[in-house]
Amino acid sequence: AQRVTQPEKLLSVFKGAPVELKCNYSYSGSPELFWYVQYSRQRLQLLLRHISRESIKGFTADLNKGETSFHLKKPFAQEEDSAMYYCALKSGGSYIPTFGRGTSLIVHP
């Protein structure tokens, strides 16, 4: 069975500090990994996916198959980055994403 683990329920940093939101997954095949973000009072939206290898709003995430991780990173956090972040996995056998429980990021001024 596939599973996504986000060990941190809450991550609190100061503006300008580096941010790393952890995501580990369990799946034996070749997964497709995503990060979604939900800003306050807004809907969940796709932030980035590993296959596109892009940087969105300064965030990047690298798939590490050896460590089965897909951590989300940003070198300098901004106040507007405060939101809920969800890691999700989609596998070849199941086309519906499996989500982690989410990490709340709070960036203090």
Add this chain to the structure above:
Amino acid sequence: NAGVMQNPRHLVRRRGQEARLRCSPMKGHSHVYWYRQLPEEGLKFMVYLQKENIIDESGMPKERFSAEFPKEGPSILRIQQVVRGDSAAYFCASSLSGPNTEAFFGQGTRLTVV
């Protein structure tokens, strides 16, 4: 395009009542997905529907829960005889042409059973 619209945003029901949650997909989208988020947990897939058809309901509880996506009108998630454990946020997403295309989420309906 207003995006995926869910209503109501908040719904309070007494135990034993019925809850109806509505989801209007984005214009042109014919694929709808329902997720449930229990407190302290991630979004859990419930059901995937395409117009008038249930494609995958592997995440739906076996009893009291049903979903439909009629030819005309919104998708409806129906919970009969609600219990306290049904209290959760229910999210709907839609996509243009199946799960391999990006899904766009609604803002969710928060159901509270008292």
